[in-house]
Amino acid sequence: MRFYDPNGLRYGIPTYPFRLAPDGLATRRQLRARGLRPGGQEVAAQILWCSRRYRAGLRVAYLYRLDLAMPVRPMTPAKWAALAKANTARRTCPECGRDVGCTISTSLGMCVACADAPALAA
Structure with missing residues (x-):
């Protein structure tokens, strides 16, 4: 698989193809849907995929660990x-x-x- 690099040797951080990220990791949007935020943690992994919609052709989504995520701060x-x-x-x-x-x-x-x-x- 082109973007499968769970050790991060090729891309610098663990990299997975679209829809093949392991459990326990989530994007910012997925965290927000659960009422969570990254909370200052570093990017744990990334998802790479090709897209014809964008000029660069390569898309990336950063993944954060769910166990380190913090609750969203309430609106005052x-x-x-x-x-x-x-x-x-x-x-x-x-x-x-x-x-x-x-x-x-x-x-x-x-x-x-x-x-x-x-x-x-x-």
Whole structure:
């Protein structure tokens, strides 16, 4: 197998092909689904696979040990307030000051009504 290197001799860390990682290891996304986080531990292994979707063609997913993972820190009221404030800022048009109800497109930099206003006036 091309990416099977459990001793880490070829790639520097233990490497496994897609879907063949041993039990006891998980990606960040898998840890989060279990309510865990890496907690400062080093990468224990990696998964390598080829993908036609990406220009480089080679994808990697880092694996962390489940026994060293720590619980996710809970959101505090201050964090919830900061998140709400940031989301409100992303929905507020800088031209007219209205909350448009969805995130403003970064390519326009303003709400659709303000972006279309010069075209309608002409």
